[in-house]
Amino acid sequence: MLLKHLLVQVQVIFIISLSYHLACAQESDCPSRLWPAQFGGPANAIVNQLEAEKWYRYKQKRSEEALLEAKHPQQAQLAYKLEMQEILSGCVSVPTLVDLGRALFLRRFSRTEGYGHGLKEYPARSRFQHGHFGGPDASACVDCHWKGGFAGSGDRVDNTYAFGDGNSLSLAEARNPPALWGVGWVQIIATEMSAELNTIRQQAVLSAQTKNQTVKMELISKGVSFGSITVQAQGQIDYTELEGIDQDLVVKPFGWRGVFKTLREFVEISAQKHLGLQSEYLVQVGYPEVELGTGPKSDPDQDEVLRELSEGQVTALVTFLATLDSPQVELPTHGLYQVPPKIGPLEFIDTPAFVDRWQKGSVLFEQIGCAHCHQPLMAVNSPIFKSEWFDLNTQSSSAKKASFYEIDLSQWAARPHPEIKQQISQEIQTKPVKNKQANTQKQWLVPVFSDFKRHRMGQVLKGLYTERGVSADTYLTRRLWGLRKTSPYLHHGGAITFEEAIKAHGSEGSEAKEASEYYFSLNDDEKSSIRLFLSSLSRGPAIRIR
């Protein structure tokens, strides 16, 4: 008994000294502040005991936080604020930033924080959006992005009905929320492609100048052809042969029609249109085709809340989204064998028949031409994700210069994330090279299943309005990764089965008409192989505690 007592005292001493040690060892002068419930950084999509315990502890913390917020809402709201200066001073570690982003993603903002608007000409919440102003039509980001896993896609009921008059269904365009997994890598791919295309254009201009004749250059980046440009000797550029991209040669990978360039733009515009939260940048500078309301310049939505989303908060959200895990392919090696329906026991067995079919399906996917647009792998040269931010405190409102907050996705992105492939460069060296590393180039292969190019999709999929100059029947190739988890399919969520989606690709005026018809001309065995292949495009199972 005495021994036990003594040991208890030893434990007490240990804990006190440890905390003392931790407190003393801090060198920095970061001011202490409240944070929302911390998970501990990006959440891996891995199922094991460890992850389950992490999620469980997080859920407990969130419940406690909800209780605290019910008691003292003002104090709790402070935990969600973040300024860019705090991030730049090095006081915010990447895991903390990601945690804040996740907390913002889950948050049901109250009206005192700026949710919604106070304008008299629009109802407080509307299922149908009003023109380019928006709803709001949801109460949190996670309302629409939940299906198949956290930050996933939306169901048909989560559709937004945009660009209409707020009342009529036939005047609105339905938009199904796409899944957000792997968007950090998507932005990196788009940025690299834009840089490559711009380099080609610059080379064409230079070449036309030096040769003093008209030059026609093919625009190819990462194996995808965007048509060609013709440059006159004087420098005029003819864009009529351009395909699937705007004239600024910037690949815009977000949005169903491919109109948003960066994650940040997508986040800020969605916050306004779906939640009525106007970020600083939106209010001061703005984006095309977004209306802010008829209020005064500092508070256009007239809800008497200024700075509803600060640069720091937007950066946190963007960092969280960028570090989400990427969908992978789940090979059907071990599946379910079902003896009479449901009343008997079920067995899990090895399924070589499915694997065989999967291989056939994968080959057919390419053979019938799906892979031409839904390109399986895109290579990334550098895994650094750059989130831009602007210093909006300066007085001059003209041409704000962007700064970048960088994060290395190969280190910070949640697992699973794209794998590295090392490529030895093919250049012939004249001198013997000292460092062997200099010849190798690391590339990350991202299984996006998209070519980041816009295509015409025909009558059945035609919408009503042009969006930022993109015509109503043109869509960006949708990234098929994570497909199985993100039903229903297509931009309006109208296709529940794969066949319905493939059939819609085959209407008049569609670039995919041949591929679609080829699919339907196959026999049942081959069709089912392709369907099994599509069904393997999934997101690794992840844990969620509700």
Add this chain to the structure above:
Amino acid sequence: MRQACISPTQSLRISILLVFVLVVTSIFTSIPLSVYATPSPNIDIEAQLEEALELYLNSRGEAWIKATDPNERFDSLFSSYQLDLLIKKGDFNILFSAADESFELEVDRMRGMGSPPLPPRDYPFPPRPVHQGERGGLDGTSCRSCHFSGGPDGGGDGTSVALFRGDGEHRESASLRDAPALLGIGYLTLLAQQMSQDLQKQRDEAIRRAKMAKDTVKVDLSVQGVSFGYVQVSPEGVVDYSQVEGVSQDLVIRPLGWKGRHHDLVDIADESLALHHGLQSDARVHKYKDQAEKYLGLGPEWDKDQDQVIQELDAGHAATLASYMALLSAPLYTPPKSVSAQLEWAQGRGWFEQIGCDHCHRPFLRVMPEALEISVQGKIKYTTQINPFKYGQEPRIRRVDYSSDAQGRIPRGAPLFLYSDLKRHDLGPALADAHDEPLPDGTVVLKQLWLTRPLWGLAQSAPYLHDGRAQTIHEAIMLHAGEAKSSVELYRHLKPNEQGLIRAFLMSLGRQDVLLVE
């Protein structure tokens, strides 16, 4: 602080030494380290993880089978014969897990989704969010699409708002309804049934007394302390229902729906499947065969909704879904962990009662444990009995208190902590619906009347109110008006600290955590 510190390396050495000591001692004694940590969790993570993982592997395998052979209609909804067999054998767990799967099953054209105008087979079906009268529209793809906030069988979130009884085109023609939480719905239905029987007994007693006394008799209708107004019966036995309040004139309490629309689980299952997914059951066809154009469609008897799919749902299917709902677990109190917070929690409950919220949101009502009868009337009638008290999912409702009331009697029944009086109240013009709601039996509920929403499970079902307009509990309280005006005024005049206590108390009306693998 800096001066009193020992250097980092020294402190590191000391802490390593202490860690060593600690590890050694904890090996040789059995003092758990968790003495100073937070209390143990209320879920068994390992067991839940295994279960959730198996469910996931199950659904993944089925997705692969379905991809290769789309003619495989996974009928996890049982026929009436299979249902009888399961119930006789007592295999309620199998029944529940199979029906749970169908709760998440995505309804597609082959199953019978939708009604005309239909796009050709294999073409996509654009969504129809605004319902076309009583024919419904095309909302989510499965029950889970809307009923999941806080976990499976939960409520809806900001986007799970259905637009009922509209004209198919205009948002303003429809009534907005957020998806309510489904936990505990079996117990709720049973309670409403018992309360209705009580009210009807009181009315029948009044008729008997009036006839005997040959005089007009006035009888107050009240059940468990909740007053439903009064009836006046003339000596001939004619009943005057004009002073009945909060319930329909047939004295049937309808606890399901925001305005109290249904009292039967089979009815609501049938209606939800029809309005949200376009699936027509035999029972629905039988019920509305005289009003086919309004409710069913103009097709032939075997395919009234003209979607070329026959036998979309039969009696067994509807009964399985109703049994599933009857077996659902109940919400719980999730009180705070530390003692000081627990004392504040009690204070919050005290304030809740002091400002009069409990006048309508009554903390508990008592239900007698018995089996719920589930009967489906199609061409033939199918009846079965499900007892949620014996076979319901955990956490189940159990009889745990034996305290006596003011008269010294021990009241009968298990307490159901629903925080509602199951009565309709006027909540003022601001919260009023755009239109009155016509019920299936022909009566109409006025637009400003709402059934007191049970507050159990509140913590996880944000946003609040019938269309999800209130982001937080505070906003929800401030929007109450009409009959709740005095309580809201009292709430408004409380100090912020005291208001916070009430909200913190309401946040403890939660549900059990559930681990999902998805």
